[in-house]
Amino acid sequence: MAFRTCLDQALRHLHPEGKGTLARRIDGLPVEIGVTPSMKQWAHEIRALGNEAAHEDEPFDEEATEDLQSYTEVFLMYAFTLPGMLAARHPPADAS
Numbered sequence: 001m002a003f004r005t006c007l008d009q010a011l012r013h014l015h016p017e018g019k020g021t022l023a024r025r026i027d028g029l030p031v032e033i034g035v036t037p038s039m040k041q042w043a044h045e046i047r048a049l050g051n052e053a054a055h056e057d058e059p060f061d062e063e064a065t066e067d068l069q070s071y072t073e074v075f076l077m078y079a080f081t082l083p084g085m086l087a088a089r090h091p092p093a094d095a096s
Contacts, residue, residue, distance in 0.1 A: 003072040004050025007043055014079055022047050034083060042075045 004022075011018060011025050014033055018025035026043045029035040049068045053060050060068075 001050050001054050003046055003068045004053075006072055007046045007050070007075065010076060010079060011043070035079070039075055039078055042071045045071045046075065 008022055011022070011029070014035070015025070015029055018028050020028075023044070026040055026047065029040060029043075046068060049064065049071070053068075
């Protein structure tokens with residue numbers, strides 16, 4: 001559930017105007033902020049696996065937990081780390 005919460009907070013930062021359920025907010029992420037279809041797919045995987053972890057009686061196994069961690073890391077890397085690295089190397093023309 002922690003990875004799902006992390007995703008939720010990331011989406012609130014990326015697109016504060018997003019409303020509704022987490023699924024609707026994922027679907028509503030605009031391409032203009034750099035969100036690709038693959039990123040939406042990863043986000044839905046995190047959401048679904050997080051829901052499963054919250055509502056299933058059986059605990060997650062190590063492989064499922066590692067998958068969830070990987071999806072979350074990749075989503076965050078594409079959403080925050082890579083854009084920040086690009087901006088640092090190639091600042092906008094009007095930046096001083």
